Amino acid sequence: MKYEHKAVEPKWQEKWEEAGVFHAVNGSDKPKYYALIEFPYPSGQGLHVGHPRPYTALDVVARKRRLQGYNVLYPIGWDAFGLPTENYAIKNHVHPAEVTKQNIARFKKQIQSLGISFDWSREFSTTDPDYYKWTQWIFLQLFKKGLAYKKEMNVNWCTSCKCVLANEEVVNGVCERCGSEVVHKVKSQWMMKITEYAQRLIDDLDLVDYPERVKAQQKNWIGRSTGAEVDFTTSTGDKLTVYTTRPDTLYGATYMVVSPEHPYLEKWEDKLQNLDAVRAYQEQAAKKSDFERTELAKEKTGVKLEGVSAVNPLTGKEIPIFISDYVLVSYGTGAIMAVPAHDTRDWEFARKFDLPIIEVVQGGNVQEEAFTDCDTGVMVNSGIFDGLTVEDAKKKITEYLEQSGIGRSKVNYKLRDWVFSRQRYWGEPIPVVYCEKCGWVPLPESELPLKLPEVESYEPTDNGESPLAHMTDWVNTTCPHCGGPAKRETDTMPQWAGSSWYFLRYMDPHNSGAFASKEALDYWSPVDWYNGGMEHTTLHLLYSRFWHKFLFDQGLVPTPEPYQKRTSHGMILGENGEKMSKSRGNVVNPDEIVSEYGADTLRLYEMFIGDFEKAAPWSNAGIKGCRRFVERYWNLQNIISREKGVRKELEGVFHKTIKKVSEDTEILKFNTAIAALMTLMNAVSEKGDITKEELRLFTILLNPFAPHITEEMWALCGLGEGLVAQQTWPEYDEEKCKDDTVEIVVQVCGKVRSRLNVSADIQKDEAIAAAKADPKISAEIAGKTVVKEIYVPGKLVNIVAK
The missing domain is CATH 3.90.740.10 (Valyl/Leucyl/Isoleucyl-tRNA synthetase, editing domain)
Known part of the structure; x- marks a missing residue:
């Protein structure tokens, strides 16, 4: 029977969401586990096959954790303010809000087609007023403590985007976003006093589990x-x-x-x-x-x-x-x-x-x-x-x-205070007004969110002011302090603002009275495993750590660091080994792969493609190989045996596979975990049939990587109650993982001359005797005097003869 992925995959995606099987619960008797990917930016181009790599990797971890009995939070949302959307809106004469809505819809559809076990009940966008209300609220707390301030300063000015850029957004002398020339101008800017936290941002790296290269980048940037x-x-x-x-x-x-x-x-x-x-x-x-x-x-x-x-x-x-x-x-x-x-x-x-x-x-x-x-x-x-x-x-x-x-x-410190102003429309309004009498005055918290007004033109102004500066009805207001005339700030916040604290909102996304309740923060903090690109290990990581430390100092979050563990993934390159881009013509659309081969095949391939932390080129031959593995698994239903349990001759390989998949998943070795499953498949094929218990174990082990086909197999073959996603991760017996025999190297005077398969618990005398009995070795030492015999258990025999 052919595996029809086009029918199977949407069915299970719908069933999972209907059952709420991936919805996290605030407060539970189960241990909590918070897995997090970096906030996706929903561009008009949609996903390419590089995007699902980190989503799938953390999904494998999240699914495995659920099977291990954890209450897992694996959320999704959208980092949707910023220049790309605004530039697209200007070029195509469409409101940025509409562009954002369309882009999110496309991204969501693509991601859902991959079967990623996100908790969609917690979805939000940085552009939602209910969200950016709290971004503005945090800004006001920073302002009241003197960590947000206005300053005349020399800034980086993009000649094309016509806005101020942070130092980190200038790459090789040009704008990171558009590639245009960047010059210096003196402007009055809102600043974030991140330098106040410079030493703590270094010292507290000792509290977290980050790769050394990530810690080094943080320290080098702080300088x-x-x-x-x-x-x-x-x-x-x-x-x-x-x-x-x-x-x-x-x-x-x-x-x-x-x-x-x-x-x-x-x-x-x-x-x-x-x-x-x-x-x-x-x-x-x-x-x-x-x-x-x-x-x-x-x-x-x-x-x-x-x-x-x-x-x-x-x-x-x-x-x-x-x-x-x-x-x-x-x-x-x-x-x-x-x-x-x-x-x-x-x-x-x-x-x-x-x-x-x-x-x-x-x-x-x-x-x-x-x-x-x-x-x-x-x-x-x-x-x-x-x-x-x-x-x-x-x-x-x-x-x-x-x-x-x-x-x-x-x-x-080389670290400079963070330039926080942007002279653009599509960003969070800064909730302060300027009064000639009182100076800069914060809006009352009761007036938040300060919403973006509707504007006819999003074009940046020639004098470098935000398009909001033209909205006189919105700009002109009264001072909350003295009641006199005042003007609203027309600069908006940078895209980094909303992404500096989003992980906290996921903990309690529908709370209207706080950015998250104390109970939710205490339960979910900190993020247990955060994965993102190496390109964000200075900017975003530094900014979000700074905001979190400030909130910690105010007694608003329970931990000094937001993320306990941070990992980074390598890019998927085009088949030509170059970075995927439209201009190079090497972009692979995941929609096409899902349509032709299925989401499970794409997921398996993205995890099998190579070392997760390194870049790897796409291969159409590789995707076909993973599809063959999917079909081999599907065809196991045709050889189910009437025997019970796990048969003795397969017991060792099953326990080794459970151990290998369990351990390798935790250290990002997804490729070797899948290789172990392929080895298990070969062992089953050599046997010629499979028991229901063996198929049950195989199905649970494969489930985090290929969730759709395993759910279908589970239901079709009656392997157990409920969904595979609701089962218990299998355990292994260390004793049953040991080999009965091992291969040892036999050397003469340090040079390899033969190899022997011997009992795993063979003693020294027996190993040396077996080595001397080997025809190659006996011929090598004939007529010589043996002066030394060395045995390294389970590894080698070395005979020194003269």
Whole structure:
């Protein structure tokens, strides 16, 4: 009988939802398990076959956990605000809300066709006012605690999207979304003080089970360093403060560099004798991204500040000050001391502008064309500190700076505060108003949600304001504090806002009185297993950890970290080994695969394709191979034996398979778990028939990977009561997993000469005797004297003969 997946799969998807078998219960006698995938962004293009890989992987885990007796929460929702939808709406003259509705409907239909065991009763979108009410509420709590604030600052400006981008949204100098040029502008922006949590974001990585590469990315992005702040006196009487991780090299500082945006440049305007050149350079720098400016390989440029100089606080020598775009105002103090003998960029700059290069760490190996950076060595040309090691000099010079009042030890972070404003329509309105008398005033919580008004045009404005700025009836309001005239904030929140806390709303999605009840939060927290792409292990992971820590500090969530375990998956590439994209013409639509081969085949293939954490190319031959396995399983109903239980000759392979599938699923080795099921299939085929009990066990083990066909087989063959999804995961007996025989290697003088199958519990004397009796070995040692005999149990025999 042919397996008709087109009839079977929709039937069971409907039955599961009708029975609510995947609906989690808030509060239960069962242990809880919270599995989570990253919020999908429903684009107009729909899914390609790369999307189901993480959904299916966590679905295998979630289904297995239910079979193990857990109350499982495996939810789904939509991260639907943001630029892609708005840009599509502008291009096609459709309201973003309608675009979002259409995209969600398409994604939902595609995902449901895969049989993923999501709890659809908890579905929501970030664009639902009932959801973003609480995003706005959290913003207000941050605002009241001083962690959300307004600031004039230099920002990344996308010339095409006409909006501000966070540093993380600028990739290789262009907009991550549209690929257009990014320039710098000074704008008043809402900021999130994530830097307040920098050290805790590092320290609390010790509390979680993340891969080391993910922890490393988090730490590298935060960029903690220890050093000193040093005050340089300037000819204007101002103190120009720098941060350095190498206070030991202070004697080698022969010039200073300030960022083109440094505020002192405005203060010194009347002192600068070459102001026109300075202004021209500032204008050029504003057109470059941070990436371009800090690119190590680029040619160094700059302008000397004529009329202003500084004094090295240790040598007392006058040194020049330059502006150069390789110094960023957003890092450190926006000014650096330059030590060209021991820093590549400084050395290149000094060579170009003919500046002194003084070696202060012996072994710096200063040469005409290059030098070696020196983190170890002995101090030279450093006055009273000569002869000290680098590490000792760091401490002694920092102590001297502190005692002299010209410096202080300092811990610094590369992490910058989060730019939270977006000059777009399709985002959460920021729930504050500006009053000339009272300043920025939060809306009363009773007025939330502040809903987006209907607008005729979503086009960004030429002056960089949000399209909401044109909605005067909406903008003009009264101050909640004094009752006077006020204006609403017209910037909206970034897409990151709604995705920074969505996992909490899943715990209690229909609560109208709180973002989630204390009972639900206490029961479900933290997320037990969170899987997402490696591309989100800095941005989203950092932002959501920050929001969660803030809520923890306010006593609103019970754990300091949101996710106990985090894993990341590799992409599925096109058959040509390149990333799937429309432009490359290598996108594979999952709808077509489901239609031709079935969802179970697609699920099996996506889990069998290779190491889950690594990228893997799509293969049409591979998908056909998985379909053959599905059909072999289906045909087992034709060879059901009248015998009972698990037969002795198959007992070992069944227990090994249960162990292998159980263990490999927990460590993301889905491919080897499926390989074990294929081995079991071969063992059954060799036997020629299968008992109902053997088929029952096989069906439960296969169910998390291929849920539809296993439910059909269960019902058709009467393998048990209820659904497969409601059964109990089988257990294995360790003793029955052991092999009766093992293969051991036989070596002569360390070189492999033969292999033997022997009893698993064979003793040393018997193993050596069996090895010597082997014709290959006996011939090898004939006429020689055996000087040593080694046996490694279950592994090898090594005979040393001369």
